[in-house]
Amino acid sequence: MVTFNEIIEIIVVSMRDAFLAVTVFVAAMVLLFSWLQYITAGRFVDTIRSNTxxxxxxxxxxxxxxxxxGAIVMMPMYARGYVTYGTVIATLISTLGDAAFVLIGAAVTESSFILPVIAVHLISLFVGVFWGYLVDMLKITPRNPLGKFSPNFRDELELEVLIDGKKQISREVFEDLGREEENGWRYIxxxxxxxxWWIITTLGLIFAIMLLFWSAQDANFVLEIDYNPLTLHGFITxxxxxxTSLSIILYISQRNWIGDDTEASIGxxxxxxxxxxxxxxxxxxxxxxxxxxxxLIFExxxxxSDLDQTELASYGDGVIAVIIASLIGLIPGCGPQIIAITAYTKDIISFPALVANAxxxxxxxxxPLLARHRVASLWATIHTTIPALIVGVGLMLFDVSF
Incomplete structure (x- = not known):
């Protein structure tokens, strides 16, 4: 019989661990990569436009x-005809979205995830490049989803590349991204x-690093549940x-529930x-x-269900898991993907299923692609799911796992 105390304990531990084991490390990485995008964005647009x-x-x-x-910036560029459809496919295949931060955070806290994180990124990158060039070589576009084999085939691949007026090009792309409306309680x-939030997160990062140090010093160290803020374990809890509570408040303040990055926020x-x-x-x-x-879902x-983690993991192996992981990838937004990736960090799904979802x-x-080009967004999901199934099943057949 499940008790009320067990339910409360699961909620408390999930909230505490989500923040100390994931959030604080994700925050540091998000800030780093956001800053890099901030200082390099203009040069990137000019470079990719002039190097077809x-x-x-x-x-x-x-x-x-x-x-x-990085992936969102590519969409208005495709809508303007600056990049090929194969470039869009390469971008979408290689991106893990915000789920990448979950994997990287797991690698920071547990070294056994370092190799899988590197492997899934390299596989996604290689497949993205290969599939992107293949799409362009076969002249596949939303209007010609079968490429050269499409009925009434029409070559739409050629792009007009202008190297002059680079500053204007960059500005046009960024203007396409839009801006947030500065009103409403959510914005405020x-x-x-x-x-x-940043003050609490910085404090949490300090204690998270200390927890890693204490765990390395003492293999039996466990962060106890303590509600007394005057004790060390209670204060950390x-x-x-x-x-996590502040994060939920900020999450509620967003206009999107399954996706966080919008064109306006990127702009x-x-x-x-x-x-x-x-x-x-x-x-x-x-x-x-x-x-x-x-x-919370896993716990x-x-x-x-009276299942332990090993029994639950038995359902995340095999070809069915690969197919389901690929189908989850069809859902727009990062939310469902974060759940799928977290399942891997909990040893619930296999590495081939992880790669298929990625x-x-x-x-x-x-x-943004859906808003600008519905047909392209529909075909893009199909054109990225095909290699996901091929690679996922291939890794499973060759028993590749980490």
């Missing part, structure tokens, strides 16, 4: 950067509350609870360092909410 031959490679490299920002809550980040801080907090809060949700599944998912980048 290398576009799938550049697109894949942009996609492989953690988060959805996010833009006023981010400072408090409350840092985790407050941090704001590329223009202002303050907005970079604000939306880095928002993006991390989004990851926190979905990681905590994943923790309550085991609690109410290749299939498009993160938040599908939303």
């Amino acid at each position: 031959r290398w576009q799938p490679i550049i697109g894949a490299l942009m996609g492989i950067t953690p988060g959805c920002g 809550l996010l833009h006023k509350g981010y400072t408090i 409350w840092i985790g609870l407050i941090g 704001d980040k590329l223009y202002s360092m303050r907005e970079t801080l604000i939306h880095s907090a928002s993006e991390t809060a989004f990851v926190t909410f979905w990681v905590m949700s994943a923790y 309550f599944s085991m609690l109410f 290749i299939s998912q498009d993160g938040d980048a599908l939303f």
Whole structure:
């Protein structure tokens, strides 16, 4: 019989661990990559526009950067005819969206995840580049989904590349991204509350690093549940609870529930360092909410089903798991993908299933493509799911795992 105390304990531990084991490390990485995008964005647009031959490679490299920002920037460029459809596919295949931060965070806290993290990123990058060039070589486009084999085939691959007027080109792309409306309680809550969130997160990062050090010093060290803030374990527990609670508040302040990055938020980040801080907090809060949700789903599944983690993991292996992981990737937004990736960090799904989801998912980048080119967004999901199934099943057949 499940008791009330068991339920409360699961909720408290999930909130605490989501913040101390994931959020604080994700926040540092999100801020780093957001800052890099902020200082390099203009040069990137000019470079990719003037190097058509290398576009799938550049697109894949942009996609492989953690988060959805790099992939989202590519969508208005495709809508303007600056990049090929193969470049879009390469970008979408290689991106892991915000789910990448969950994997990287797991690698920071547990070294056994370092190799899988590197492997899944390299596989996604290679498949993205290969599939992107293949799409362009076969002249596959949304209007010619079968490429040269399409009925009434029409070659639409050639792009007009202008090297002159680079500053104007960059400005046009960024203007396409839009800006957030500076009104409403959601906007005020996010833009006023981010400072408090960063203070708690910085404090949490310090204690998270200390926890790693204590665990390395003593293999039997366990962070106990303690509600007394005057004790060390109690203080750390409350840092985790407050941090997750603030993250939930910031998550609620967003206009999107399954995707956090929008064209407007990316546009704001590329223009202002303050907005970079604000939306880095928002993006991390989004990851926190979905990681905590994943923790709760897994823990309550085991609690109410009387299954242990090993038994639950038995359902995450095999070809069915690969297919399901690929189909989850069809869902727009990073939220469902974070749950799938978290399942791997909990040893619930296999490495082939992880790779299948990583290749299939498009993160938040599908939303701007959907708004500008519905047909392209539909075919893009199909064109990225095909290699996901092929690679996932291939890895399973060759028993590749970490």
